[in-house]
Amino acid sequence: xxxxxxxxxxxxxxxxxxxxxxxxxxxxxxxxxxQLLSGEILAITIDSIVEEVHxxxxxxxxxxxxxxxxxxxxxLSAVGASPLGLVISQNVxxxxxxxxxxxxxxxxxxxxxxxxxxILGGDTNFAEKLQxxxxxxxxxxxxxxxxxxxxxxGDLLFVSGKMGLxxxxxxxxxxxxxxxxxxxxxxxRLKEGQIIKxxxxxCIDTSDAFFPALCNLIELNEVGFQIKTNLDDWIxxxxxxxxxxxxxxSWFFLAGPHGEFELLxxxxxxxxxxxxxxxxxxxxNPIQIGKATEENKVWIHSNNELIEILPFTISNLxxxxxxxxxxxxxxxQKLQRKWHL
Numbered sequence: 001x002x003x004x005x006x007x008x009x010x011x012x013x014x015x016x017x018x019x020x021x022x023x024x025x026x027x028x029x030x031x032x033x034x035q036l037l038s039g040e041i042l043a044i045t046i047d048s049i050v051e052e053v054h055x056x057x058x059x060x061x062x063x064x065x066x067x068x069x070x071x072x073x074x075x076l077s078a079v080g081a082s083p084l085g086l087v088i089s090q091n092v093x094x095x096x097x098x099x100x101x102x103x104x105x106x107x108x109x110x111x112x113x114x115x116x117x118x119i120l121g122g123d124t125n126f127a128e129k130l131q132x133x134x135x136x137x138x139x140x141x142x143x144x145x146x147x148x149x150x151x152x153x154g155d156l157l158f159v160s161g162k163m164g165l166x167x168x169x170x171x172x173x174x175x176x177x178x179x180x181x182x183x184x185x186x187x188x189r190l191k192e193g194q195i196i197k198x199x200x201x202x203c204i205d206t207s208d209a210f211f212p213a214l215c216n217l218i219e220l221n222e223v224g225f226q227i228k229t230n231l232d233d234w235i236x237x238x239x240x241x242x243x244x245x246x247x248x249x250s251w252f253f254l255a256g257p258h259g260e261f262e263l264l265x266x267x268x269x270x271x272x273x274x275x276x277x278x279x280x281x282x283x284x285n286p287i288q289i290g291k292a293t294e295e296n297k298v299w300i301h302s303n304n305e306l307i308e309i310l311p312f313t314i315s316n317l318x319x320x321x322x323x324x325x326x327x328x329x330x331x332x333q334k335l336q337r338k339w340h341l
Contacts, residue, residue: 001312003215004319005208028220029147030078030205031138041140043081047071048133057173057258061100064132065107066185071207072136073115073188074261078205080146080197081138083190085120086112088134091127104132115188140197150201151221155266157290160189160196163210164239166260167253172242174325182238186261191282196265199275203265209256212315213264214298224297227290231302234287236260249336251300252329257318266292309339 006027013026023033023041031045049068052058058067068088076083088108092101112118117136165184172180189205196203202221206213214225231250232240239253267275279286293299299306314335321327 002219003212003312004316005212006216006219023145024147027216028149030075030203031081031136033079033140033145033147039142041081041145043076043079043138043140044135045072045075046133046135047075048131050131052258053130053132055174057170061103062107062110063185064130065104065109066111067107068132068134069108069111069115070186070188070261072134073111073117073190074186074205074207076136076138077189077193078148078203078263079138079140080193080203081140082194083115083117083136083138085118086134086136087120088122088132089124090122091125091129091131093127093129096130104130115190144197146197146200146203148202148204148216149220151217151223151266151292152201152268153223153292153294155201155268155292156272156288157225157227157292158265158267158286158288159206159210159234160192160263160265160284160286161260162234162236162287163206163260163262164250164253165236166206166258167209167255168236168239168242170258171246171248171253175329182242184260188261189263192263192279192284192286195275195278195282195284196263196267199267199271199278201266201268203263206259206262206264208315209259210254210264211311212256213259215311215315217264217266218296218298218311221292222296224293224295224299225290226293226299226306228301228306229287229289231300234289251302252332252336255314255317255332307339 009027021035023035031043034042036042049064053064058064069086072086073083169180169182169184172182202217204213204216235250240250243250297308298311299308317331318328321331
């Protein structure tokens with residue numbers, strides 16, 4: 001099975017010729033990787049904040065500015081690149097208040113300062129609704145390159161931090177009156193990505209949430225996964241609290257299409273000790289949740305038993321529901337009744 005979004009990307013790029021200097025193939029990495037004559041690799045990526053604004057998911061100008069930067073830096077983190085900077089595009093509507101504009105710019109600057117990088121330039125236009133984009137550029141030194149591809153059976157599956165915050169934030173915004181008590185301000189895992197590059201076998205960010213990221217790894221590596229760690233042990237406490245409050249199964253918050261920009265990655269067994277030592281040196285506690293399997297299936301440990309689930313069904317569901325949040329939520333409930341997670 002394939003992700004619907006990946007089929008669209010393949011269709012859109014079918015007439016493009018790839019650069020002979022490009023290291024990665026289509027869909028193989030979060031950022032595009034260009035081999036330089038010096039031996040270093042240039043990492044380039046671009047992302048937009050459009051749908052999130054138009055649906056009302058992001059209505060705080062500061063958060064929109066913050067996310068404009070972080071969406072692209074997160075892609076750099078997934079390939080272990082150090083950012084050189086970003087160029088941004090801002091399409092601002094008539095009547096956009098001076099205070100809102102100041103908040104937007106402050107969010108952009110604060111995100112850059114937090115990540116140790118800079119805005120190098122950009123473009124500004126007027127539009128009916130606010131639209132922002134960023135293109136981030138980074139460098140990877142000579143040596144190993146990590147992408148979404150490279151997993152072997154038995155490799156250990158990790159997440160860089162607890163999951164589900166992005167899904168919980170989206171649920172509150174879209175289904176609970178447009179307000180959210182959840183503090184959502186993700187940071188790109190840049191230092192962590194550089195450690196993963198040295199010891200890992202594959203890596204992807206969770207900008208679209210856990211299950212879509214997992215499906216990309218399955219699709220590219222032709223493996224399955226057994227997730228032995230109980231879900232509640234690696235789901236964000238605020239997401240768990242929202243689930244208890246609303247009687248929503250915690251795995252809903254992993255379904256997508258909105259994530260928390262953590263990293264999902266694999267590490268060969270023989271690298272585990274060295275990897276964890278390097279992680280400890282930067283006070284990072286990655287969470288081991290499972291392992292890669294030869295059989296192309298996914299098993300989740302829930303209620304003290306292993307249950308087979310269909311991650312591609314979950315990941316394609318939002319698109320299959322015509323991006324209708326209510327219909328999507330009802331479809332998730334049907335899957336819950338079927339799987340008893």
